[in-house]
Amino acid sequence: MLSEYAHEQTQSINRELREIAHSRPRYERPVPEGRSRIGALLRGLAFTPAKATPGPGGRPAGVVIRPATGADASAVERLAEASERRTPSGLVLVAEVDDHVVAALPVEERYVLTDLWRPTGDVVQLLELRSEQLRAAHLEKVA
Numbered sequence: 001m002l003s004e005y006a007h008e009q010t011q012s013i014n015r016e017l018r019e020i021a022h023s024r025p026r027y028e029r030p031v032p033e034g035r036s037r038i039g040a041l042l043r044g045l046a047f048t049p050a051k052a053t054p055g056p057g058g059r060p061a062g063v064v065i066r067p068a069t070g071a072d073a074s075a076v077e078r079l080a081e082a083s084e085r086r087t088p089s090g091l092v093l094v095a096e097v098d099d100h101v102v103a104a105l106p107v108e109e110r111y112v113l114t115d116l117w118r119p120t121g122d123v124v125q126l127l128e129l130r131s132e133q134l135r136a137a138h139l140e141k142v143a
Contacts, residue, residue: 013038061097063123065130068092068104075101079113088113093130095123107131 016038068076072094080087088106095103103120104113105127112127114120
């Protein structure tokens with residue numbers, strides 16, 4: 001009797017964890033009513049990205065999202081080394097903040113390379129958005 005209950009609960013938790021793993025993270029998403037306590041616990045443990053702070057003079061830093069060029073190779077390698085990942089190949093988007101490359105995102109792969117010494121949460125979200133736009137445009141061309 002107890003083992004059946006434990007088995008059902010384990011299956012329920014596994015389903016919820018798979019659902020959470022397949023959903024795209026939304027850092028400021030409200031928790032809907034009726035969600036499980038485990039899902040709420042996992043969302044509570046997730047780190048929210050650091051927000052960029054205004055630069056000198058109180059104005060926000062200039063951010064540029066663009067495809068990486070050959071001149072960005074050393075910066076992308078530095079980010080890969082800092083993130084303990086391999087250097088990406090193919091189309092790579094980079095985020096520049098005040099003329100410094102602080103994050104990179106390979107479009108075909110699903111990982112982000114970031115500068116560990118600067119707040120990059122905002123620019124990572126911009127990189128992901130641009131990457132999704134490029135993937136959607138590519139799918140429209142193919143279809």
